[in-house]
Amino acid sequence: MSSIPFDIVGFDLDGTLIDTSGDLAAAVNYAIGTIGRPPFPAAAIHPFVGKGAKIMLARALDASGGYDAETLDSLLPILLDYYEQNLAIHSLPYPGLIDAMDALTDAGVKLAICTNKAERFTIPLMQQIGLSDRFAAIVGGDTVGVAKPDPAPIHEMVARAGGGRTIFIGDTINDIAGARNAGLANIAVGFGFLDGPVENLDADAVIDHFDELVPLLQRWPA
CATH class of the missing domain: 3.40.50.1000 (HAD superfamily/HAD-like)
Structure with missing residues (x-):
């Protein structure tokens, strides 16, 4: 060589x-699902990723119908806890x-x-x-x-x-x-x-x- x-x-x-992307999508979908938002396919999560979980979640919420600061702050720990328990499934x-x-x-x-x-x-x-x-x-x-x-x-x-x-x-x-x-x-x-x-x-x-x-x-x- x-x-x-x-x-x-x-x-x-x-x-x-x-x-x-598969596990990040699952965590995002779990979090937004708690407020009745439909899930994203994993490929659709790609543009949301790269600047941290909070921005990823904010982008997902924005793309699925909008959000306010209170919604974002309440869903972020739900997303993070789910992700921590499901890091390497996909x-x-x-x-x-x-x-x-x-x-x-x-x-x-x-x-x-x-x-x-x-x-x-x-x-x-x-x-x-x-x-x-x-x-x-x-x-x-x-x-x-x-x-x-x-x-x-x-x-x-x-x-x-x-x-x-x-x-x-x-x-x-x-x-x-x-x-x-x-x-x-x-x-x-x-x-x-x-x-x-x-x-x-x-x-x-x-x-x-x-x-x-x-x-x-x-x-x-x-």
């Missing part, structure tokens, strides 16, 4: 490493991920996660999927008190993984802007929870399948 000029490859979680790694992770690990590259998902969901999800031991660091949205696009959690991810040249991979503007704010090279994935064309993220590079990741990193300028 050609050498990869990075010590750490960092990943966002939802919409990048793991397709969590969630799966994206195609090609495991092979890419194996190749990176074989090349001596450390893997890490920086997500805006709270630790109470992130750590159990990765454990239940069986991938937590593959990562040198897992930083959640509440680990350091701020979330992406603030660079602090990405800096924490790099530090916990042992430091070194790092590239970050994500699917939303929070990921790409966060990486840029942290001074890191970055890659956007075209298969995540995008709320617009992936080109709008203005990432350093784009992949549409994880089969493309390792060859791209091997070609990356040293």
Whole structure:
């Protein structure tokens, strides 16, 4: 294998490493169902995801008939409690991920996660999927008190993984802007929870399948 000029490859979680749309949709549908709203198909949840559970719920409520602040505040803990109990029913790694992770690990590259998902969901999800031991660091949205696009959690991810040249991979503007704010090279994935064309993220590079990741990193300028 050609050498990869990075010590750490960092990943966002939802919409990048793991397709969590099925379980997020189930939680949203459970919450809005308590006030008689009809359920959304999982694919319809994609545009609602990416900026936290509260915004996801607000977008779902808006799309299903509107809401007020009191309704949003009352439904959010219902959604979160349901989701916490059903983290990994439908969630799966994206195609090609495991092979890419194996190749990176074989090349001596450390893997890490920086997500805006709270630790109470992130750590159990990765454990239940069986991938937590593959990562040198897992930083959640509440680990350091701020979330992406603030660079602090990405800096924490790099530090916990042992430091070194790092590239970050994500699917939303929070990921790409966060990486840029942290001074890191970055890659956007075209298969995540995008709320617009992936080109709008203005990432350093784009992949549409994880089969493309390792060859791209091997070609990356040293």
